[in-house]
Amino acid sequence: MKKINLIYLLPEMKGASGGAKVIYNHSLKLNSLKKNVSSSVIHLKKKFSYKIETSLSKKFNIFNEKYSGWNPNKMRVSKFFSPSKNWFNKDVNLKKKFSLNKDTDFLIIPEIWSHFSEDLELKKKGINYGIFIQGFYHMNSTSNYKKLKSAYKNAKIILISSDYNIKCFKEMFPEFKNKILRINFSINSKKLKIQKKTNTITYMPRKLPDHSQLLLFYLKNLLPNNWKIIPLHNVSENYLIKSLSHSKFFLSFSNLEGLGVPPIEAALSGNKVIGYVGGGGVEYWKEPMFKKIENGDISKFGQMLLYEIKNYKKNWINETKKNRLKLEKQYSAAIENKTLNLLINKVNKFYNIN
Secondary structure (H helix, E strand, C coil), rough: CCEEEEEEEEEEEEEEEEEEHHHHHHHHHHHHCCEEEEEEEEEECHHHHHHHHHHHHHHHHHCCCCCCCCCHHEEEECCCCCEEEECCCCCCEEEECCCCCCCCCCEEEHHCCCHHHHHHHHHHHHEEEEECCCCCCCCCCCHHHHHHHHEEEEHCEEEEHHHHHHHHHHHCHHHHHHHHCCCCCCCCCCCCCCCCCCCCCCCCCCCCCCHHHHHHHHHCCCCCCCCEEEEEECCCHHHHHHHHHHCEEEEEEECCCCCHHHHHHHHHCCCEEEEEECCCCHHHHCCCEEEECCCHHHHHHHHHHHHHHHCCCCCCCHHHHHHHHHHHCCCCHHHHHHHHHHHHHHHHHHHHCC
16 A cells, blocks of 8 residues: 655754644654554755845845745755754654655645745645644735635645634635644643642743733732742753642743643643633633633733732642643543544545545
8 A cells, every 4th residue: 555654844943842842743643653654844944045135134124025934945954953852852753855756745834834835836746735724823924815825725634723723714714614624732741740839930931021021020029928930941841841840820921822832731730820821722721720811911910820829729739630631631642643543534535545
């Protein structure tokens, strides 16, 4: 039987990325399902001349129209790049050449590069491809709307990772709704720990740093002296897990997210999560583990945190055990594998494999 290769495109990244981790895990699992498929990842980076060009373009507004999107013809494969072992310690199958076989390769393009399908003339070359939307907010990767619509029109399948993204996509492109496949991701809850809780609060300053700095300034004179706030920025996965295992609260600054992962990891680590939903988070943002704050309402954010600190119950971890089990099941490996098998079945049909 012919073997199909599902190839994911990704940019070269210096630090941790939730979206990239999802793709790496999907690729690994596709290779482990023992079906007639294999999977690999291609990282692309800008050529040196293109870096100079885009840098000058931003500074002097030359060369390219603003929001014109990345140019795949001015990029190259990152032959020596691999995911940082600090946050992803598994061996992903990395493809070192951007060569595609129309008879066996199925390309999966992230929504940030959806226009690549048109730039690379994939339909004309007979290359089957899908687009993976992890964030509706990143779909406008170029100001050329005609090119974007053609990219979704010619895609064989539209993979979407949250109910919120599905809703938005159907509203925008109702004519393409039959192409949608909800593709789940899993969170390895076995790695997450709940240890002796201390009077600590964690947050990620990478998301909306102006907001987090404002909140810290607001709390400076109000936070009890026996409490401390710990930023989680450019840390290893082990440090992240350890910090979340001991903290009681996690502050969410999710912003225009397809489906924010850190708040889920924090909740499964026994934290009460307070903050911004960020869009796709509406599908899991439920009391009592999650407390919603409207984006930008720093005063309510601060007052909510102070109230929760004052009223924190010693038996809160036990009281919310059922809630965590439900959340764990919502993002389980079993559900993820089920959707990956659906993906395999759909892709096989494009190559007349039953």
